[in-house]
Amino acid sequence: LPTEFVAATPILETIEAAGYEAYFVGGSVRDTLLGLPIHDVDIATSAYPQEVKQLFKKTVDTGIEHGTVMILDHGTGYETTTFRTETGYQDYRRPDSVTFVRSLREDLKRRDFTINALAMTHDGEIIDYFNGLGDLKAKRIKAVGNPEERFHEDALRTMRAIRFASQLDFTIDPQTVAAIQHHGNLLTKIAVERIHVEFVKLFLGKHPANGLTTFVETGLYQYCPGLATAREALAQLISALQHGLSSETTVWTLIASAVGLTNRQVGSFLKQWKSANQLISDVAAAVRFLEALQAGEVTNWVLYQAGAAHIKTAAEVANILQIDTPSLSQLLDQYETLTIKSKQDLAISGQDLIKAGVAPGPKLGQLLTKLEREVVAGTLDNDLGQLLNQALKD
Numbered sequence: 167l168p169t170e171f172v173a174a175t176p177i178l179e180t181i182e183a184a185g186y187e188a189y190f191v192g193g194s195v196r197d198t199l200l201g202l203p204i205h206d207v208d209i210a211t212s213a214y215p216q217e218v219k220q221l222f223k224k225t226v227d228t229g230i231e232h233g234t235v236m237i238l239d240h241g242t243g244y245e246t247t248t249f250r251t252e253t254g255y256q257d258y259r260r261p262d263s264v265t266f267v268r269s270l271r272e273d274l275k276r277r278d279f280t281i282n283a284l285a286m287t288h289d290g291e292i293i294d295y296f297n298g299l300g301d302l303k304a305k306r307i308k309a310v311g312n313p314e315e316r317f318h319e320d321a322l323r324t325m326r327a328i329r330f331a332s333q334l335d336f337t338i339d340p341q342t343v344a345a346i347q348h349h350g351n352l353l354t355k356i357a358v359e360r361i362h363v364e365f366v367k368l369f370l371g372k373h374p375a376n377g378l379t380t381f382v383e384t385g386l387y388q389y390c391p392g393l394a395t396a397r398e399a400l401a402q403l404i405s406a407l408q409h410g411l412s413s414e415t416t417v418w419t420l421i422a423s424a425v426g427l428t429n430r431q432v433g434s435f436l437k438q439w440k441s442a443n444q445l446i447s448d449v450a451a452a453v454r455f456l457e458a459l460q461a462g463e464v465t466n467w468v469l470y471q472a473g474a475a476h477i478k479t480a481a482e483v484a485n486i487l488q489i490d491t492p493s494l495s496q497l498l499d500q501y502e503t504l505t506i507k508s509k510q511d512l513a514i515s516g517q518d519l520i521k522a523g524v525a526p527g528p529k530l531g532q533l534l535t536k537l538e539r540e541v542v543a544g545t546l547d548n549d550l551g552q553l554l555n556q557a558l559k560d
């Protein structure tokens with residue numbers, strides 16, 4: 167057993183010693199069986215949250231109304247969730263109520279895919295009620311139970327299906343694909359933030375083309391912000407994407423470019439996706455640099471404004487979209503020749519200008535920018551004396 171499970175074994179034993187059942191469940195079991203590294207070990211138990219809390223010194227109520235208590239052990243947190251069923255789903259996103267149950271089978275039955283519905287004892291014995299092992303072997307994403315019902319009760323699962331297909335390089339079972347097609351429209355009921363998370367994981371996964379194919383063919387894309395008319399652009403990405411992307415910024419730079427957005431349109435597109443402001447400005451900068459690349463206008467100033475990170479992002483996207491540009495190493499070589507890399511590197515500051523008698527105000531800012539541009543262009547040396555001379559001449 168991987169060390170993460172060995173470390174968590176005393177927790178299972180403590181719960182069992184009190185007369186309850188406890189198992190490892192979810193992604194960590196799946197990933198171990200696939201020989202993949204695991205992130206967090208999740209535990210499911212027949213003990214109710216209050217019962218769990220009585221057994222351990224340090225716990226945190228991370229989601230106690232849904233049955234989840236985090237057990238803290240030697241600095242590691244273990245999300246421990248009481249076996250439960252979910253009923254209702256009136257709004258197609260959250261169950262109206264969760265009911266705690268004492269049966270593992272009932273708990274596994276409410277899980278999304280068979281490969282995510284495996285449990286493991288602390289001895290490493292696998293409990294498999296829904297042929298999750300068979301589907302792991304066949305590299306198949308298959309809904310637990312009736313796929314039509316499962317996507318109807320929670321449409322986020324449609325996005326989860328395609329992201330697992332990408333991350334694991336699996337195919338989605340045909341009946342599951344059909345149900346995704348039938349219930350994709352319910353995605354409009356799901357919080358955009360949650361769709362966003364799955365969408366990004368899809369592109370960062372091992373084989374995005376896998377999930378993307380289903381995303382396009384089932385029409386799921388239509389129910390995602392700003393993508394209603396993107397079928398053609400997304401379909402072209404399927405053959406262009408040979409492997410996962412390197413960062414979230416790259417994901418959105420690729421999407422924005424593929425659907426033909428200008429750098430000025432990036433903000434409103436990404437706001438629909440509820441993106442953070444930092445991401446928006448990064449993507450806008452990368453798209454702006456990509457536009458300069460396409461226009462063949464890569465001056466020192468353009469490189470300077472982009473910075474190394476956005477140059478790399480744009481080059482990765484240009485490569486996928488087969489935009490004819492200088493290679494990344496050529497671009498970075500040219501970037502390395504810049505005398506300064508940021509305003510902080512400029513040998514003159516606003517304070518220097520004020521000391522030399524320039525009045526504070528917008529004019530001073532413009533003067534500084536002019537000096538910055540000249541230093542970047544190489545027409546002035548980055549030297550305080552020379553820059554002051556030039557500034558006072560203007």
Ligand code: ATP
Binds near residue numbers: 192
């Ligand atoms: P990851 O490696 O991305 O964390 P994971 O399988 O652990 O993958 P989580 O989102 O952490 O995914 O969820 C943990 C488990 O909870 C899943 O394996 C699955 O059994 C169950 N689960 C999560 N989301 C849903 C959902 N929307 N519907 C049904 N079951 C779900």
Ligand code: MG
Binds near residue numbers: 192193194206
């Ligand atoms: Mg997980």
